[in-house]
Amino acid sequence: MRNKEFDSEAALKDALATFWQHGFERTNMPELLDSMGVGRASFYNAFGSKREVFLQILDLYFEMVRSHLCGLIADANDSRHAVALLVDGILNVAKSPEANATGWRGCLIGNTALELGANDPEIVSRLKKGVDILRALFRKAIALPSTSGVQRSQLDIDQAALQLVASVQGLLVLAKSGLSDADIKSARTAILATIT
Amino acid sequence: MRNKEFDSEAALKDALATFWQHGFERTNMPELLDSMGVGRASFYNAFGSKREVFLQILDLYFEMVRSHLCGLIADANDSRHAVALLVDGILNVAKSPEANATGWRGCLIGNTALELGANDPEIVSRLKKGVDILRALFRKAIALPSTSGVQRSQLDIDQAALQLVASVQGLLVLAKSGLSDADIKSARTAILATIT
Numbered sequence A, B: 001m002r003n004k005e006f007d008s009e010a011a012l013k014d015a016l017a018t019f020w021q022h023g024f025e026r027t028n029m030p031e032l033l034d035s036m037g038v039g040r041a042s043f044y045n046a047f048g049s050k051r052e053v054f055l056q057i058l059d060l061y062f063e064m065v066r067s068h069l070c071g072l073i074a075d076a077n078d079s080r081h082a083v084a085l086l087v088d089g090i091l092n093v094a095k096s097p098e099a100n101a102t103g104w105r106g107c108l109i110g111n112t113a114l115e116l117g118a119n120d121p122e123i124v125s126r127l128k129k130g131v132d133i134l135r136a137l138f139r140k141a142i143a144l145p146s147t148s149g150v151q152r153s154q155l156d157i158d159q160a161a162l163q164l165v166a167s168v169q170g171l172l173v174l175a176k177s178g179l180s181d182a183d184i185k186s187a188r189t190a191i192l193a194t195i196t
Helices: A008-022 A027-037 A040-047 A048-071 A078-094 A108-116 A121-142 A154-175 A179-191 B008-022 B027-034 B040-045 B050-070 B079-094 B108-116 B119-142 B156-173 B183-192
Strands: none
Touching: A008 A027, A008 A048, A008 A108, A008 B119, A027 A040, A027 A048, A027 B040, A040 A048, A040 A154, A040 B108, A048 A078, A048 A108, A078 A121, A078 A154, A078 A179, A108 A121, A108 A154, A108 B108, A108 B156, A121 A154, A154 A179, A154 B156, A154 B183, A179 B156, B008 B027, B008 B040, B008 B050, B027 B040, B027 B050, B040 B050, B050 B079, B050 B108, B079 B119, B079 B156, B079 B183, B108 B119, B108 B156, B119 B156, B156 B183
């Protein structure tokens, strides 16, 4: 089709950045089109709606996060180190100089859950996939050998992974509520201390 | 003033329920006026703007949560029991049958942090107060005598309180991402197990 001359992959990446920074509702159409560098007609032709783009950028985000974090722990060979790499990896991804109120844009999974997760079943079913990706990454990290020689059952691994995902998401909530850097650092230390 | 004939306290409570369920951006003016049962002229006369009402309902929420949770632990005399009362108190407040995608409307502090905390310094400075209220409640609970005889330093109490607030907020993020009831229950158990 002639009017798909723009690079739709690049346009989606730009849309991801915009939605991540401002959320679904606060991103209006002119802003979205502007950030994607596409005209209105091309946009509707290629994507159909703002919501459809949002669903696509959620998938793009999940894949980006999965591949980035997976790479971070690819060479790790002990559980505690791998968990620290994941926690710091998520925190780093969640920082943004453009988030001028706190310096944190957060994780798009958490942001979307708290913006839309009360009333939007289709979004929730997408978000489950994102949470499952994070849980699987932490399970993989925790299942690595422990330098302190701890043996973990599959149940222990599952529970610790869930707990770590919750703690990191919770820390991002507090970071976006204006938690001080010192408190963020201390909370990070406490999270890592749960894995021996 | 003649046009303040409506009960502005009751109207604010209704506004709180609406903003809590739908978030700041998704609540449009007709919906807000309708839920508050006030006309446009009375609304602008009494409150000035949607944003001004939102700031007021944040304060109302903080006070409501503080007073409710404070009451829950008023008679508690051991730390573990008091922490369980607070965790369950927050989870109960965050449930809502009207949140039809997940059954969870979440905590308004966390919801607002993730919706607006990247770009809105005025909101962030309000949210800090809300987080401080939660931290103070958990400090109070953890400082109670421990049935297992553990003695905690002030630093330990502060860190555990911060960790508990983060864990509960994180659990609400996952609840609004569609976490199963079984996983929510297991995460709750793990949170409580951090306090001996």
